[in-house]
Amino acid sequence: MLSRTAENLYWLARYVERAEYLARTIDATLRVTALPAAYIGKTNEWDSALLTAGVAASFYQAYEEANEHNVVEYLSFSPNNPSSIRNCIEAARLNSRSVRTALTSEMWDTINSAWIELQAVWSKGTSTREDLAKFLRFVQETSLRFDGSAYRTMLRNDAYWFSRMGVHLERADNTARILDVKYHVLLPEEEHVGGPLDFYQWSSILRSVSALTAYHWVYRETLKPWLIADLLILNDTLPRSLASCYGNLVRNLDQIGVAYGRQGPAQRHARGIRNRLEHSNMNDIFQHGVHEFIQEFITDNSRLGEIITKQYLI
Amino acid sequence: MNIPGGDLRPAYQELARWLKETPPEALEYRRQEAELLFRRIGITFAVYGDSESTERLIPFDVIPRIMSGKEWALLEKGLKQRVRALNMFLRDIYHGRDILRAEIVPDDLIFQNPVFRPEMNGQQVPHDVYVHIAGIDIVRVDAEDFIVLEDNARTPSGVSYMLENREIMMRLFPDLFARHRVAPVERYPDELLAALRSVAPQSASGEPTVALLTPGVYNSAYYEHSFLADKLGIELVEGRDLIVKSNEVFMRTTEGLKRVDVIYRRVDDDFLDPLTFRPDSVLGVPGLMSAYAAGNITLANAVGTGIADDKAIYSYMPDIVKFYLGEEPILKNVPTWRCREPKDLAYVLDNLSELVVKEVHGSGGYGMLIGPTATKATIEAFRDKLKREPEGFIAQPTLALSTCPTCTASGLAPRHVDLRPFVLTGSKSTTIVPGGLTRVALKEGSLVVNSSQGGGTKDTWILDE
Numbered sequence: 001m002l003s004r005t006a007e008n009l010y011w012l013a014r015y016v017e018r019a020e021y022l023a024r025t026i027d028a029t030l031r032v033t034a035l036p037a038a039y040i041g042k043t044n045e046w047d048s049a050l051l052t053a054g055v056a057a058s059f060y061q062a063y064e065e066a067n068e069h070n071v072v073e074y075l076s077f078s079p080n081n082p083s084s085i086r087n088c089i090e091a092a093r094l095n096s097r098s099v100r101t102a103l104t105s106e107m108w109d110t111i112n113s114a115w116i117e118l119q120a121v122w123s124k125g126t127s128t129r130e131d132l133a134k135f136l137r138f139v140q141e142t143s144l145r146f147d148g149s150a151y152r153t154m155l156r157n158d159a160y161w162f163s164r165m166g167v168h169l170e171r172a173d174n175t176a177r178i179l180d181v182k183y184h185v186l187l188p189e190e191e192h193v194g195g196p197l198d199f200y201q202w203s204s205i206l207r208s209v210s211a212l213t214a215y216h217w218v219y220r221e222t223l224k225p226w227l228i229a230d231l232l233i234l235n236d237t238l239p240r241s242l243a244s245c246y247g248n249l250v251r252n253l254d255q256i257g258v259a260y261g262r263q264g265p266a267q268r269h270a271r272g273i274r275n276r277l278e279h280s281n282m283n284d285i286f287q288h289g290v291h292e293f294i295q296e297f298i299t300d301n302s303r304l305g306e307i308i309t310k311q312y313l314i
Numbered sequence: 315m316n317i318p319g320g321d322l323r324p325a326y327q328e329l330a331r332w333l334k335e336t337p338p339e340a341l342e343y344r345r346q347e348a349e350l351l352f353r354r355i356g357i358t359f360a361v362y363g364d365s366e367s368t369e370r371l372i373p374f375d376v377i378p379r380i381m382s383g384k385e386w387a388l389l390e391k392g393l394k395q396r397v398r399a400l401n402m403f404l405r406d407i408y409h410g411r412d413i414l415r416a417e418i419v420p421d422d423l424i425f426q427n428p429v430f431r432p433e434m435n436g437q438q439v440p441h442d443v444y445v446h447i448a449g450i451d452i453v454r455v456d457a458e459d460f461i462v463l464e465d466n467a468r469t470p471s472g473v474s475y476m477l478e479n480r481e482i483m484m485r486l487f488p489d490l491f492a493r494h495r496v497a498p499v500e501r502y503p504d505e506l507l508a509a510l511r512s513v514a515p516q517s518a519s520g521e522p523t524v525a526l527l528t529p530g531v532y533n534s535a536y537y538e539h540s541f542l543a544d545k546l547g548i549e550l551v552e553g554r555d556l557i558v559k560s561n562e563v564f565m566r567t568t569e570g571l572k573r574v575d576v577i578y579r580r581v582d583d584d585f586l587d588p589l590t591f592r593p594d595s596v597l598g599v600p601g602l603m604s605a606y607a608a609g610n611i612t613l614a615n616a617v618g619t620g621i622a623d624d625k626a627i628y629s630y631m632p633d634i635v636k637f638y639l640g641e642e643p644i645l646k647n648v649p650t651w652r653c654r655e656p657k658d659l660a661y662v663l664d665n666l667s668e669l670v671v672k673e674v675h676g677s678g679g680y681g682m683l684i685g686p687t688a689t690k691a692t693i694e695a696f697r698d699k700l701k702r703e704p705e706g707f708i709a710q711p712t713l714a715l716s717t718c719p720t721c722t723a724s725g726l727a728p729r730h731v732d733l734r735p736f737v738l739t740g741s742k743s744t745t746i747v748p749g750g751l752t753r754v755a756l757k758e759g760s761l762v763v764n765s766s767q768g769g770g771t772k773d774t775w776i777l778d779e
Contacts, residue, residue, distance in 0.1 A: 002566065002567055003555070003567055097356070098530075100356075100541075100544065108356065314566075
C-alpha cells in the first residue's frame with residue numbers, strides 16, 4: 001500500500017485513541033476534584049491532568065492558573081492546543097479524508113459523524129458540568145465505535161495492522177504518561193505508609209485507563225499501589241497495560257513482516273521492549289526506580305514510532 | 315419536460331402520473347433524507363475563496379430527468395462522433411497539422427494559445443488516444459436537436475455525482491424505479507478501468523498498474539477522486555507519492571517503490587511536472603514529463619488536450635468533424651460569434667444586452683456576461699474588456715434551454731437543465747454509460763448550472779424501452 005496511506009491510517013488511529021484518553025483523563029480528574037479537600041490533599045489534580053497529557057508547558061504560555069475551567073477548555077476545545085480533543089477529531093477527519101479508499105464505510109461514517117457533531121453541537125464548547133459529561137461520553141463513544149468498526153469491518157491486511165499499531169503505540173504512551181506523573185503515589189509494599197489520601201489517587205489512575213473493575217477481578221484485593229503498578233505495567237490481560245500494548249505491537253509488526261516477506265528494525269526494536277516487559281517483575285522495577293523505568297519506556301516507545309515511520313511510512 | 319408548444323414529452327408520462335399521486339410532504343421528506351445521506355457519505359465539494367464553508371453539498375434534486383431510449387441512441391451516436399473528431403484533431407495538431415494547412419482552423423488560434431503544449435509536438439501516445447475521458451455538455455432547445463454547449467477534454471468532473479445520485483435515488487424511490495425501466499449506470503467504473511488499462515505503455519507488464527493522481531484533500535473535486543479510486547480499486551496518489559527514476563514512474567509504498575504504468579490524472583497540465591511546467595507546483599511530480607516522453611507512462615487525459623476544448627476552437631468543431639470524418643455533425647453547436655473577427659465583434663458590441671459572452675479560457679461559469687440579466691454597468695464594463703482584448707472572448711445567443719420539474723421552496727417548478735454525459739475512449743472502443751450528470755439551475759429563470767454558482771444535480775434516466 002502507499003506509504004502515505006499507511007501513515008494516515010496509523011495517525012488516524014492515534015488521534016482517535018488520544019482523544020479518548022483525554023476524555024478519560026478529564027473525567028477521572030473531575031471525579032477526584034469533586035471530593036472534599038481532606039480526601040485528596042493539596043495536589044493540583046488539574047495540573048497533573050496537563051502533565052499526563054504532555055501539554056503543561058504550552059498551557060502555561062496561554063493561561064495563568066490550572067483550574068477546571070482553563071484545563072477543560074485547553075484539553076477539550078482549544079484550537080491553540082494541537083492535541084486538544086477538538087484538534088484530534090479534526091486531524092482524524094482530515095486523515096480519514098486522505099485515505100477514504102482504505103477505510104471501510106463504517107469507519108468513515110464514525111469519524112465523519114463525530115466531526116459533524118463536533119461542529120453542530122460542540123462548536124462553542126460546554127457551559128455546564130452536564131454538558132461536559134455528555135461531551136466526554138460522545139468522545140469515548142466515538143472511539144469505541146471507531147475501534148469496533150475497524151475490528152468488525154476491516155480486511156485483515158496491512159491497512160488493519162498499521163491502524164492497530166497506531167492504537168497500541170498511542171495507548172502505551174498514554175498509560176506510561178499517567179504512571180510517569182503519578183509514580184510518587186505508587187510505592188512498593190515495604191515503603192507503603194498508606195493514607196486515605198492516596199486511595200482516591202489510585203482509583204483515579206485506574207479510572208483513567210478504565211481498569212477499576214478489572215483491578216478487583218484480577219487481584220481480588222483492596223487497592224494496593226504496587227498491584228496497580230503491576231496491573232498497568234506488566235499484566236498483559238489488561239488492554240491498556242504496557243505489556244498488552246507491546247504484545248499487540250509485536251504481533252501486528254510480525255504480521256506485516258510475514259505479509260511483506262521481510263523483517264526490519266521496527267520488529268527487532270518492538271520485540272526488545274516486549275521481552276524486557278516479559279522478563280521484569282515489580283520488585284526489580286521498584287528497585288530500579290519506577291520513575292526511571294517509565295522514563296526509559298517512554299523514550300523507547302517514541303523511538304519505535306520513529307523507526308516505524310522510517311521503515312514504512314515515508 | 316414538455317416539448318415546445320406544451321405537450322408532455324412521452325418519456326415523462328409515468329413520472330407525471332406518479333407526481334400527481336405523491337403528496338408534496340412525502341417528496342419533501344425524501345428530499346431531506348437525501349440531503350442527510352449525502353452529508354453522511356461526505357459527498358461534498360469545496361468552493362474556492364469561500365472560507366465560511368469550505369465543504370458544501372451540491373444541492374440534489376430528487377425529481378429525475380428522463381430521456382427516451384430513442385433520444386439517447388441519437389445522442390450517443392453524436393457523442394461518439396464528436397469525441398472521435400476531438401482525438402483526431404489532437405493527433406493532427408501535435409503531428410502533421412493537416413487541418414491548419416487546409417486552413418480550416420487559423421494557425422494563431424493554436425500557436426498563440428496558452429493551452430497549446432509544444433512539449434507534445436511529435437509525442438506518440440498509445441493508440442493515438444488523447445482524450446480518454448470526455449465530458450460533453452449538452453442542452454436541448456427544441457423537440458429534436460441536441461446542442462453541445464461545451465466540450466470538456468481536460469479533467470472533466472462530476473461522474474461521481476452521476477453514480478451516487480443513482481444510488482441514492484434507488485434507495486429513496488424504489489417504487490418509482492419499479493414503474494420505469496431505467497438503464498443502469500453502475501458499469502462506469504469497470505469501463506473506465508478497462509479503458510485506462512487498454513492504453514498502458516508497451517513497457518508495462520501484462521497487468522498494468524493504474525493510479526489516480528489527485529491534487530489532494532483541498533481540491534474541490536477531492537471526494538470524486540477518492541470515490542473513483544475506490545470504485546476502480548486503484549491507488550489514489552498525490553504528487554509526493556510518486557517519484558521518477560530512469561524515466562520510469564514509481565509510487566512509494568510500504569514495501570518499497572512500485573512502478574506505475576497509467577496515471578488517471580486529475581491535476582491540470584500546468585501543475586503536472588515542476589521541471590516542465592510551473593516550477594512552483596508542489597502538486598506535481600518532477601520528471602514526469604520526461605518519463606512521458608520516453609513512453610513509460612500513459613497520462614489520461616494526455617497533456618495538451620486543452621487545445622481541443624478551448625472555447626475559441628469550439629466554434630470550429632462542426633468543420634473539424636467534417637474535416638476528419640467526412641460526416642455531417644450529429645450534434646449541433648450553439649451559434650458562436652468569434653470576437654477575434656472584426657465583423658463578429660461589431661455585432662457582439664451592438665447586441666451585448668441579448669448575448670452571453672464567455673472568456674475563451676474561462677471555466678466553471680466564472681467571468682461570463684449574461685446580457686439579458688446583467689446591469690447596465692456590468693455590460694459597459696464588459697464592453698471595455700471586449701474592446702481591449704477581443705480575442706479573449708466569444709459570444710453566443712441566450713438559449714431557451716429545456717426545463718425539468720424541480721423541487722423549490724414554493725413547490726414543483728420548471729428549472730433549466732443541461733446534461734454532461736461521460737465518453738470513455740480506450741484502445742479499441744468508445745463507450746458511454748446511458749445518461750450522465752444532469753445539472754440544474756436552481757434559481758428561477760437562471761441559466762447557470764455550475765455547482766460553483768449555486769447549481770444542483772439530478773439523476774438522469776434513460777428509459778430502456
